[in-house]
Amino acid sequence: MITVVGIGADGMAGLVPASSAELRRATVIYGARRQLDLLDDSVTAQRREWGRPFLDGLHAIRDVEGDVHVVASGDPMLHGVGASLIRECGADRVTVLPHVSSVTLACARMGWSVQDTEVISLMSAGPRTAVRRGGQAIVLCRNGSEPAELAAVLADAGLGDSQMAVLEQLGGPAERRQVGTAQSWASAPPDGVDDLNVVAVRYLPDERLLSILPDDAFAHDGQLTKQSMRAVTLTALAPRPGELLWDIGAGSGSIAIEWCRSGLNCAAVAFERDEQRRSRIAANAARFGSNVDVRGAAPEAFADAELTESGVTGVQVPSAIFIGGGLTTPGLLDACLQRLPGGGRLVANTVTAESEAVILQYYSKLGGQLRRFQHYRGESVGGFTGWRPAMPVTQWAVRKP
Template identity: 40%
Template sequence: MDDPWLTLIGLGEDGPQGLTSTAREALEAAEVVMGPPRHLALLPELAAERIEWPVPFVDGLPLLVAQRGRRAVMLVSGDPFWFGAGRAVARTLERGEWRALPGPSTFSHAAARLGWPLEDTPCLGLHAAPLTRLRPHLAPGQRALVLLRDGAAVAELTAWLTELGFGESTLHILEALGGPRERVRSTTAAALTLTDIAHPVAVGLEVAGDGIAIPAASGRPDALFESDGQLTRRPVRALTLSALAPQPGEHLWDIGLGAGSIAIEWLMSHPACTATGIEADPERAARARRNADALGVDRLRIVQGRAPDALRDLPKPDAVFIGGGLSEEMLRHLWTTLPPSTRLVANAVTLESEALLTRWQSEVGGELMHIALSNVTPVGGKRAWKAAYPIVQWSVTR
């Protein structure tokens, strides 16, 4: 490896005394040391120039690049590549320009205090992300370790959990782990009264309560989605996701996004999956945005516009779902522009759209499936089957 000019040092709350000899040598040889005021205050006297890292974090990257040519140290918390600054540095600098000397992460300290195996415990960095990313993990008996911004964020977390019906959950509030200010206190979400929670803070969460847990299988309950009626219903949604067959890292176009349920469940299938929803109606686009945010997949990208025009500058997908706006023009555009191996799934309700899919299937292949669903409904004092509109689903690989 080339001799790097930048060293990222994972500093704990105990300051330099917890560093390896290699990290100490890097500090002593540095011409400039950058980091947040909290970390810089832990250092002894050094010959190096000290530069406080600004807020927001991205404003510090130009300052970092400006140190190129000097021996520089960047102080970070614990492991820089676990919800830390390492990702941004690796994107900004060439590989040979930097090296990382990680320390124990806050997650490692928290697991050691609580006796929770890290391999079985979801770990989320929510100090700069919405609390709703925790939503898929909220099921009675489950645990999670969560990094939070400060004491106010802990109060927001408890209020949110209580509103969702998980106020009985136990919160282990872990402050300044690994240093002289370390403190661990426990409470329930609904009973939080602490007003002196110190930064940096993490929470060990043990979920309890009668809130609605999100099932792990596709075809989540319709009640989870805010809708004006433009919603792919649960059984059809499960069949549609099965046909779309999401794989880790794949990208979906959801054309005619509606309430966003297909794209949202696609994103729920794996954290590396991505999706773009195209919706012409601004109210529906806003509703889909709320649904995605509330269910913990705020990474859904929504483009307000009408296909195929709205598709032209989008990154190419691995799969496409047509939930609205099905037409000859739409299919012709997709078939001539999509890359080979792209999977395409379309659902038809009307006779006209069914005829369109039937013709296309006869011309280019794929599978047609007729979906007929009925539910029990009262008829006087008895019961009978009430049929929903049948759906024809076409699935094909370009």
Template identity: 40%
Template sequence: MADAPWLTIVGLGEDGPAGLSPASRETLDQAEIVMGPPRHLALLPELRAERIEWPVPFADGVARLLELRGRQVVMLASGDPFWFGAGSVIARHLERKDWCALPGVSVFSLAAARLGWPLETTVTLGLHAAPLTRLRPYLAAGQRVIVLVRDGAAVASLAESLVETGFGESTLHVCEALGGPRERLRICVAASLALDDISHPVCVGLEVAGDGLALPLTPGRPDMVFENDGQITRGPVRAMTLAALAPRPGDHLWDIGGGSGSVGIEWLLSHPSLGATTIEPRPDRAKRIRRNADQLGVDRLDIVQGFAPDALDNLQPPDAVFVGGGLSADMLTWLHTNLRDGTRLVANAVTLESESLLAQAQAQYGGNLLRVELAQAGSLGSKRGWKAAYPVVQWSVTL
């Protein structure tokens, strides 16, 4: 058939062909070329197909694969290619008619079956090619997580990270080569990990325990989790700001005048589909934002060092914009002129001059103007009293 796909992505487990469906075995028998990692190719019996080893780095293999267009090609991937696997990477480079997939049993399913954990309530993360810090938002006592990691050294790094964040009491179920003849499952505690012979491929079933700080699920997380130099939107105001920005699945945020990056980071923590770009003119603060984002598990935060509005040219168009610093009449005019209709804009002010700008903007463009005064109880001699913070004026509008 003219429209038949030339590429089939086959999920292969550690048991090799024994675990393949009849359709997958037939596809391999009829293939002209089989391309995959050496470990996967070694599991196959003799075939008529030419074998091509997938190179390192992975991206080089994508280019080689695309050169084979028009021939009957099988690409080997681990388990389910579309669950933290290579399938989605390949699909981005092809039209839908060019490929089909025959998934195998995922390592998450195998791990859950060994541990007796319900997958619907277990966090699953693929960190074999991503920073271990992406685990941070899920660290809370009692939480169960299944994590794919690169190798034995990564298991040791995972244990060290858990100790550093106060969760060294966590139990690690180290699962090696699940589903194959080399399968092994060992249990240890993060703080006393002493395994030096962990074999690839490996995943870890993590039962989180310890007295480390669990990040709340709602905005307004403690200021202490953000490294800052005093330039930070405080927790209660941050919660109010995120509510006004109203993140929705798939949205992208511009955080103008990032400071510590707290608003952009909290935006990203709201949902894994969200994106954000922080614009910060000071290099020291831009570096600090990078550290905060990485440590809190949202390394996908984009950081642009520069002054708005000049630094806003050619950025991904936003669905929402927060102006936390550098507020000016020129900036508000630029935003109103250049942003798409429907963009949500939120700006905070604490000085009389910036309050005046927001009052004028609200009169000109509409939206809501809100003034909030916060006070915190503190010592007043031998008694207690209220210590007031600067009032915050917030303007929010849908352009």
């Protein structure tokens, strides 16, 4: 049996009796150096620090015969090793004894209700993924420099008025809080922040929208899927939590960003030939904290994902693909269909006769749903109002068997 014990910055003194007893009966305890150092002399077990890469440590625990213990920070099931061990070893082999989480402690210090507060982890992502257009969040940081980095990112995103508090060594004798705004910390970062910290952020101004974004929310050069078409396109793509989208011919990145906004942990890869547009996509994604990986032209930039010691290289397999440009590029549609897994969705929009001919050819072979959208906008005609048509858009949506 694998027993995971959560521990706080107050060490053994803060543990409930059941957790203390587990650690005192242990023969081998794995953990990070910081947590292992919190154990007192009453714990006689052999102490083993996590190796690198982290996955090797999980495999070492998985392969141990008999009982093994793991000590982890706070609640091991909140962005912690508990969930990783259960995925690797199975729930029947893992028992978790949680401590009070840093999120709960931070909310208590701030006077915030936990259910109204988003939790954002930077353990495997950069500070730009913590950008929000309103609300409040507890941001879990990897080290003492990330609060200042987060402040700079928020200030650059037009959120300089956001209220920030860095909470260090929560629950321990050295607990400390420093407060400021994103703008003030961007120019004068807080001093001597401990590596064990979280940041409480109230995002200002509050510009949250749950609907499809207006067109002027994106920087663009005219290559933009308009708001009304974005709405029907997202409906056809049908995003689900945690899925990955490939946005081909991404233009401003509006579809990729809307995809990321639509559900928990949704991510996108944007393929765009033009270098200036690639920079614009990255800036638009940063404004909304969207997890968008910007790549070059498709299909040349397609590459199979490969796991290495430094992480995943190449482009991971998508759950869905959107083609907003480049349909007439030789081999593009075949390359997309080849890389789309069974059950994956492909949606293509076009306004040109040449691209429509390509869509019709594939529709005749693969089926799916074929639609044409025509939108009109009311505009002034002298002293009156008339309807001005936008270019009609042909859309093909298909699910790979």
